[in-house]
Amino acid sequence: MTDSIIIDDREVPIAAGQTIMEAARAAGIYIEHLCYNPQYAPHGSCKLCTVKVDGVMQTACTMPALPGQVVECSSPELEQRRETLVEMIFAEGNHYCPFCIKSGNCDLQALAYHLGMHENNFNHRYPVRTIDASHSDLILDHDRCIFCGLCISASRDTDQKNVFAMAGRGKATRVVVNSDSGKLGDSDITLDDAAAHICPVGAIMPRAGAYATPIGERYFDDHDIDEIDNASGKL
Ligand code: SF4
Ligand code: FES
16 A cells, blocks of 8 residues: 555655655645755755644655645645745845846746735845856856755755855855855856756856846746646756
8 A cells, every 4th residue: 555645635645755845746736945956955944845744834845754644735824924935035135026137937036926925024135245247157146045055956966066155144144156266257167067057046147148038938927836847947
C-alpha cells in the first residue's frame, strides 16, 4: 500500500524522503514559494510555503512528508499570511516593477498578482543599496535582492565556484561577491553559469537581451505562477 498524506482534503501519495513541497508538486498541487528550487537543498528562508501540518505551522519545503499527515495549504488565514510576507518583501527592498527589466518574468511580482496584492500596508524603507555594474555580461542590483540564497546554491552546487555568499544581519544583510575587490567583474562568474540565471527576481540579470521579449509577451503576462509547467522552466 502506498503511503499518503492529506493536502486540503485530497489524498496525496508520498515517497520515502520527500518533503511536503515535493509530494505536493508531484501531485500537481502548487504551494507558494520564493526560495525553493527543486534543483537545490531547501533552506526555508522566505516562509512563503508555510502550511499547517496537523495544525502546526511548518515550511512545506523543509518539512518531511510523513504518512497520515493532514496538511492545510490553502485557507484565508494562510493566504493572508503569504500576502503579508510579500508586502514585507516589497517594503524592505527597492522594487520598481514598471521599469524593472525582470517585469513579467519575476516570481515576486507574479506572486503579488497571484495573491491579489493591490496595496502595501507597510511603509517602504527605501534602503540605500548599490548596483554592481562591473561585469561585462551581468548586472547585480542589490535593490531587488530578496535574499533567497539561490545564487549561492547555484554557484556552489552547479557551477562549483562559490561566487556568492550572504553577509550581515537584519537590515544590513547583503549578497556579497567572492573576489578581491568584492565586485562581480573580478569574480569567476560567467554568463554560462547557472548562478547567472537562477535569480527569481531582477537582482542578477544578463545585460544583453533584457528587452528581447516585449512586455506583454513575457511568461507571467499570461500565466499565473500557480501553473506548474516544467517545460517552461518556471517552477
Ligand atoms: S541575488 Fe537573486 S538569487 Fe541571489 S539571493 Fe538575491 S534574489 Fe536570491
Ligand atoms: S519556499 Fe519554503 S521557506 Fe521559502
